[in-house]
Amino acid sequence: MKGLENGLSRREFLSNTSKASLAVGLVGTGILSACSGEVKGDGKALLATSFTQTPLAYDYTALAPHIDAMTMEIHYTKHAAGYAKNLADAIAEEKVDTNKPLEEALAEVSKYTTKMRNNGGGHYNHELFWKVMAPNAGGKPTGELAAAIDSSFGSYDEFVSQFDTAAKTRFGSGWAWLVVGADKKLAVGSTPNQDNPLMDVSDFKGTPLLGLDVWEHAYYLNYQNKRPDYVAAFWNVINWNTVAERFAAASM
Template identity: 75%
Template sequence: MDKMNFNLSRRAFLANTSKTGLALSLGGTAILSACSGDVKGDAQSVLATSMTQTPLAFDFSALEPHIDAMTMEIHFTKHAAGYAKNLNDAMGEEQVDSSRSLEDILGNISKFSTKMRNNGGGHYNHELFWKVMTPDAAERPDGDLAEAINSSFGSFEEFASQFETAAKTRFGSGWAWLVVGADKKLAIGSTPNQDNPLMDISDFKGTPLLGLDVWEHAYYLNYQNRRADYVSAFWNIVNWKTVAERFAAASM
């Protein structure tokens, strides 16, 4: 994989905070943003999620054989599209300020309806899911993210094993996560249904870097009941560049 250049080093961040700075508290984690157009891929833009569905960056068939085209098409155009629509319906029904960020809503989700929780979480989770997959995946991360994984878990192999365990053992439907916690350390966990680590009601909190959908609709056409095979195949399509960009932004 090409050497990553994110221009998100501590030095670059400190240099730009003299212009503008913003701290967002998200479910016990802090995301610091330089809020400056002079910083490529600044923390705010890297970590922010649109309220509407973002077009896929690849064709439905691009992730084959690991995820088949029909699953991708149904997943994106039916399931994910439904979450996006229902999220915006809930915002209208609950008279939520349209300028409010999705991350802020999720960080205070206990104040909102079940409809907002399910669809706000579903939309956020899927928007992240599409971003952290690519047909041009590197075998593993490098740079600062690789060092952080080795520091937190001992090795990439141990990290992958723990992540797979979180995904395979999530009872019923849900998600497996790699996050940066409030202590700026990496952690692995899972959440049920469409909950995620940004939510104030979640037992597992942090800023998501990598998320894996383990709802049956994400894999059943190809893998049937073999969730473990789907989870193992995921490593072939992880977009480590995007994960590393999120890590750099969340670690500021």
């Protein structure tokens, strides 16, 4: 059993999850989301994000050698757990309505403090990050997602090139994204710090399908300053089944 840091035990995680209420609704970006607890229901519920940190679906060692075990453990138990804890504090301090989905709070994050913006974004981004990776994954997308990539970018190779560029050229810390826009077209872009395309303050908007963390803590132990090597390795762990499911839900 993995040890969970920052005062959050596995028992507490499971307790929080079991007690959380499910609130589902359409938000400003057009996605159907739940504010907390286990996500159930039709395909669009796959886009829901809990307010609390969920256990990893795989071991810290599972993505090696592309992402090493120590990086995964520190990233999950220190960085991501810290965002979840600080988000809970911000929710209490700012009286955020947790009967509404997390995505709705992010869609109007400009009304909240920097603490809410940073930690709400950091929590959402990491919860997505763990889900779009898997052991024995990688390869290429198929089906409707593959067709949409070809339609939006001209080819899969061109999509990879644009995504790589977004990740490698994001100055300082941030994220690279594949999103579905309001026009139902796919687009690639990046955001600084822990911002994401759901936020009303973001210049790049859409429903996230795939996100890559390019903060140094995500790769420095294994890749040092070689961010391009880390970005290249990411393609070996992408869970295209999850990305395709998110695409189908966001396209409804």
